[in-house]
Amino acid sequence: MPTERADAARNRRAILAATERLLAEHRPQDISMERVAAASGVAKGTVFHRFGNRAGLMLALMVERAHALEDAVRTGPPPLGEGAPDRERLLAFVAAIVDVVSRNKSLLAELARSGVTVPSSEEYHRSQPNPHAVYEFWHGHISTLLRAENPAVDADTLAHLILGALHSDPILAQLTDQGPDRLKAALHALITAQLDAK
Known part of the structure; x- marks a missing residue:
């Protein structure tokens, strides 16, 4: 796998950290990609581009x-x-x-x-x-x-x-x-x- 760019790595960490926080309060099926994007401060398109869908993000x-x-x-x-x-x-x-x-x-x-x-x-x-x-x-x-x-x-x-x-x-x-x-x-x-x- 090629080396991850610094900005991509930051976005990835922010998205996963936001997902962790949301999972502490909500069931996985209640967490949408849009909600993760809002919580992470990362554009919705970036979340979809990086993880594809909710299953990809959870995985x-x-x-x-x-x-x-x-x-x-x-x-x-x-x-x-x-x-x-x-x-x-x-x-x-x-x-x-x-x-x-x-x-x-x-x-x-x-x-x-x-x-x-x-x-x-x-x-x-x-x-x-x-x-x-x-x-x-x-x-x-x-x-x-x-x-x-x-x-x-x-x-x-x-x-x-x-x-x-x-x-x-x-x-x-x-x-x-x-x-x-x-x-x-x-x-x-x-x-x-x-x-x-x-």
């Missing part, structure tokens, strides 16, 4: 939030960053993903409802991050740590099962009603059982 915000976790894994302290045993890093990472999903469940539900239909123009896609990059990183990191701890585990499939469950309606409803602790405990038990299996 970009979700990717932005997820990148903070990726940065913690790559450059942060243990247990998310390097320096902790693989099992400890794995359990900490899955717990951190649950926290990200729990904090962003309304956003995930909106993305699922919209089908994440974003514009197909080449110019739009050149300006956006790969929408699958977050999942690919999360899956790759989980499966690598699973495999390191127990080579007999079907790490790829188990990683898909863990991540797929986090997007299901019953799990999102449970996170809304009960918070993340019950889900963290269940995933901890599942992962530990798999790692300890002979």
Whole structure:
């Protein structure tokens, strides 16, 4: 992806920050592109040009939030960053993903409802991050740590099962009603059982 111009980067940050503020007070489906433009002080045409539509904007915000976790894994302290045993890093990472999903469940539900239909123009896609990059990183990191701890585990499939469950309606409803602790405990038990299996 080409280097972002300084003014484009400023506009992007302003738009995403305004969307964050609006999401703190409103449901995602109640936030229009026009409302985001007004709140960010950026022209409406710029918002549409940069993100294409509301689904594209919500996806970009979700990717932005997820990148903070990726940065913690790559450059942060243990247990998310390097320096902790693989099992400890794995359990900490899955717990951190649950926290990200729990904090962003309304956003995930909106993305699922919209089908994440974003514009197909080449110019739009050149300006956006790969929408699958977050999942690919999360899956790759989980499966690598699973495999390191127990080579007999079907790490790829188990990683898909863990991540797929986090997007299901019953799990999102449970996170809304009960918070993340019950889900963290269940995933901890599942992962530990798999790692300890002979």
